[in-house]
Amino acid sequence: LLWPRPQAQGLARLFNQSQLIQSFGAAPTRPLPALWRQRLGPVAAALWSRQQGIWWQFWGAHGDAGAFLVLPAVSLSGIPTHRLPVAPLLVDDLAVLAADPLSRQWLSDRLRTAMRPPRGLEERCLLQLHRPQTVSWSPAGLGALAGPVAPLLQRFQQGCLTLELRGQTVDLSGEAAVAVGVLSPASQARPEPASRPLMPGQLLELRGPALEGLLQGLLSRQLVREPLASRYAIAEPQLALLRRAPFALRLRELPQGPFQAGLELDLVPAARDRQAWVRLLAALRQPLLQQGLQDQGTNPQRSNWRDEQGRVVGGWFWRAPSAGGAPTLVLYLGPEPASGALPAAPAGAFVLQARPSDLDRLGLWPAAFPPLVRRAAQLEVQADAEPRQPVSRLRGGLALTRSR
Known part of the structure; x- marks a missing residue:
């Protein structure tokens, strides 16, 4: 039998709760992103310099929660929780860092609900998110991005794009x-x-x-x-x-x-x-x-x-x-x-x-x-x-x- 990797399971659970999610490849020589500084506090620079693999950011259906930072949980091993602005939420093999405790609790509650497995286009977009530089959106995410022109984009309510420089x-x-x-x-x-x-x-x-x-x-x-x-x-x-x-x-x-x-x-x-x-x-x-x-x-x-x-x-x-x-x-x-x-x-x-x-x-x-x-x-x-x-x-x- 072939069992999905825990990280793939964790990303699928977060995908279900996101209105917009982006993947990024490791780029330790690039400037430290503001989101890392905000979610990781004093340990952000050290983690950024030794990063490996892919990381993600996503926005949940509760738009006021701000962006969540998602890292492989192993990247936080050895870091005491008290050194982080908000304790990470472990989702299978992923660590999710929220803007504040209320946002963390909101996501934790949402993840307890039964998950509908991704199918069709959702499944294909989820696979693409295991590659760097991919963005996937839901109708709510498209509305947040496009604002008043969103009704003109009805054909593209849900989807994903991969970018290659x-x-x-x-x-x-x-x-x-x-x-x-x-x-x-x-x-x-x-x-x-x-x-x-x-x-x-x-x-x-x-x-x-x-x-x-x-x-x-x-x-x-x-x-x-x-x-x-x-x-x-x-x-x-x-x-x-x-x-x-x-x-x-x-x-x-x-x-x-x-x-x-x-x-x-x-x-x-x-x-x-x-x-x-x-x-x-x-x-x-x-x-x-x-x-x-x-x-x-x-x-x-x-x-x-x-x-x-x-x-x-x-x-x-x-x-x-x-x-x-x-x-x-x-x-x-x-x-x-x-x-x-x-x-x-x-x-x-x-x-x-x-x-x-x-x-x-x-x-x-x-x-x-x-x-x-x-x-x-x-x-x-x-x-x-x-x-x-x-x-x-x-x-x-x-x-x-x-x-x-």
Whole structure:
């Protein structure tokens, strides 16, 4: 019989209680992390200098407890408990160090409850956490990291990523699912598309085969659906148009004017849907006029809306198709964007490109993301998923310095 190692059992028990957990490899020549200093007190430097193997930090469902530090229990052998700020909690062959006695007691109580064994995606992520530089998250962890944009990440509620440093870039690989406990395997990776840098001034671009993957979290909320229906007559038939349209969402910096950034959403409606889109846009005219906006356009293919001060605040237009292509509907907030071709996303894939450091400078990037991500010059992630399959394969990279 093959029995799981006690350390593997201990990590599985902690995994069940975590909303976000990270693994790290031994790096005694690097600066002492603040978490080690806080949880280990006067013995932190000595332990750091002789560390071996992997250590972890995690946040529990009780967010106020702060981060827990997890070490192999053997690394604390010979150290009197009174020299530590809080006595360690032994979980099989692991020692868990909490911020305070109350947090330690909370975790101890939680670990007494029956543990559901990890399965499917959870089991695969748990295995990855035995490697350094892996992060795994639950829906609560994603919400804490992404903040108000979490509803747009519904497809990635639970998952894990492994990071690998290659010079000035960090390779990312992993998988994520739409719900907890998904048993399905990840989809097979598709050929990686040729990377295309963001245009000058562009902060973010997200492309995908259908808006449903982006909007399903928002559109499942009555607080969103009700005003769309009552104010703008956007009910289920119109929402269906939105859900199935291939899209590209872009955010661009605006150095001048009243807006920090302009938002552009390019849609490629199917031929059978174009007249329905024309009717939907025509129905928006009266509600927008009632809000005090003015439409300066006389062309039915183009609307340009201004506020009481005469500033362009948004609009839409149809972009002529390229050879053999389909017309693109461009909706925007802020000044009208320049014309440009819609890049194709791989079939079934979502592709995100962003400049985190520029977004962070403008206060447009979630502050809870780790500094490594917030300071990156560029981020690119591709999520591959088969139609109607709950698990996406993730891959991409971070550029730590700007390319010249």
